[in-house]
Amino acid sequence: MNQVFALADCNSFYASCERVFDPSLAGRPVIVLSNNDGCVIARTAEAKALGIVGFEPVFKYQAIIERHDVAVFSANFTLYGDLSDRVMTVLRSFAPQTEVYSIDEAFLTLTGLPEPPDPYCRRIRGTVRQWTGLPVSIGIGPTKTLAKLANRIAKKHPEHEGVFDLTGRPDLDALLDSVDVQDVWGVGHRYGKFLRARGVDTARRLRDLPDAYVKKHLTVVGLRTVEELRGNPCIAVQEARKPKQAILTSRSFGRDIGTLPELREAAAEFASMSAEKLRAQRSAAAFVTVFVETNSFREGPQYSNTATVGLAEPSDYTPRLIASAREGLARIFRPGYPYKRCGVLLSGLVPAVAAQRDCFAAEQRPAYGGALMRALDGLNARWGRGTLKYAAAGVARPWRMRQLRLSPRYTTTWDDLPVARAV
DNA sequence: TCTGGGGTCCTAGGACCC
DNA sequence: TCTGGGGTCCTAGGACCC
Numbered sequence: 001m002n003q004v005f006a007l008a009d010c011n012s013f014y015a016s017c018e019r020v021f022d023p024s025l026a027g028r029p030v031i032v033l034s035n036n037d038g039c040v041i042a043r044t045a046e047a048k049a050l051g052i053v054g055f056e057p058v059f060k061y062q063a064i065i066e067r068h069d070v071a072v073f074s075a076n077f078t079l080y081g082d083l084s085d086r087v088m089t090v091l092r093s094f095a096p097q098t099e100v101y102s103i104d105e106a107f108l109t110l111t112g113l114p115e116p117p118d119p120y121c122r123r124i125r126g127t128v129r130q131w132t133g134l135p136v137s138i139g140i141g142p143t144k145t146l147a148k149l150a151n152r153i154a155k156k157h158p159e160h161e162g163v164f165d166l167t168g169r170p171d172l173d174a175l176l177d178s179v180d181v182q183d184v185w186g187v188g189h190r191y192g193k194f195l196r197a198r199g200v201d202t203a204r205r206l207r208d209l210p211d212a213y214v215k216k217h218l219t220v221v222g223l224r225t226v227e228e229l230r231g232n233p234c235i236a237v238q239e240a241r242k243p244k245q246a247i248l249t250s251r252s253f254g255r256d257i258g259t260l261p262e263l264r265e266a267a268a269e270f271a272s273m274s275a276e277k278l279r280a281q282r283s284a285a286a287f288v289t290v291f292v293e294t295n296s297f298r299e300g301p302q303y304s305n306t307a308t309v310g311l312a313e314p315s316d317y318t319p320r321l322i323a324s325a326r327e328g329l330a331r332i333f334r335p336g337y338p339y340k341r342c343g344v345l346l347s348g349l350v351p352a353v354a355a356q357r358d359c360f361a362a363e364q365r366p367a368y369g370g371a372l373m374r375a376l377d378g379l380n381a382r383w384g385r386g387t388l389k390y391a392a393a394g395v396a397r398p399w400r401m402r403q404l405r406l407s408p409r410y411t412t413t414w415d416d417l418p419v420a421r422a423v
Numbered sequence: 424t425c426t427g428g429g430g431t432c433c434t435a436g437g438a439c440c441c
Numbered sequence: 442t443c444t445g446g447g448g449t450c451c452t453a454g455g456a457c458c459c
Contacts, residue, residue, distance in 0.1 A: 033445090034444080034445040034446080035446070036443085036444090036445080037443080038443065038444050039443095039444055039445060041445070041446095055444085055445085056444080057443060057444040058443075058444085059442075059444085060443095060444095062443095101440090101441080102440080103441075104441080105441080186439065186440085188438065188439050189438090191438075191439085218438090219450090219452070220450095220451075221438080221439075221450070221451065222438095244447095244448075244449095245448090245449080246447090246448075246449090247447090247448090248446080248447055248448075249446090249447085250445090250446065250447080251445090251446080252444085252445070252446090295444090297443095297444055298444095341445095343446090343447095402443090
């Protein structure tokens, strides 16, 4: 039996989330900014129509924003994460298999459905809208890559009303010819440029390239993409999320940071945050990597460097990881530079219970360490992130992000709960 | 004068995704 | 003045082994 995949993807997800709890935003252009209120990372259709481009710095659009009364928000990932969970819950109720692919999209398997997939997906779309308030578009195809492509068509052409089915279409070639090669899932900036320079500028032309040529220039990954464009499924729906192999916390600072003590605090904070994510997936890390960077967008002396510190044995104990991050930082810190970004990466992850012990190493953590971490994580989950933290991460936090236009955490914090009043 | 071949592991770098 | 953050996978090349 031919397989059928669907990709459900929320429209302008972050911006749509802001609208859910503020109906006055309906019909108004809305944009959401990256951390530090730097770039535009989400735009509603109204904002796109004004010519606002994604991932461009917001200051370029100041005039447009004022003239057209664009609603501007700092990214509120707490809110988006919670609304994402709600959408995924609805989607899961409609398909035997779902893969949550990102915060705003999921693949569904619809193979063997007793009815045509198009009307079924329109029901899914209506239900998501009704139960969560969020608009979603759905693409249907014989492979994940083609479902993705169908989703793009559904979004681009409003006349399809949010659902497009690419299976069994006699005009498939023409449809694939209407899609820019770089809009194919798996073809990014570099490959797009490479292919276009050789006249391969549409999805159909990519599909029809010889295997050997694709493998040579786009590796086996590209070959999989091409096979999928031909309708041969190579990429399976993965229900269970594999544990992460690396965990990174990094930030650009709200302002330049020049001193080691301030950077040490930032590194400690990022190590703590990474450690929390690490314990959430019950892993321990064997390596701690820290990096610092100056602002490459600006003139002046640049410096960036990375240091990796190996642990005597894998650990999930925050003080241990903070100490290693600081050790790495001490190695790469050079005075006199205006630092803009820092991050802490944990790698060499193993299941915490199976962590290889080193009987000759100095004690990595006290006997009460495990209980302490559980208490720490429990309190922060119950009362909000940062309720309990290590003093090493500092209090003044001069490096913290700028978020001037943050919306309330409507769904996850009692104090931010929306209130309905009778008038 | 002659100087293998194959395997594994690790890392850095580069591509991609959202 | 103001330019995100967090991941994955693949390949090439070097170290090392037999």
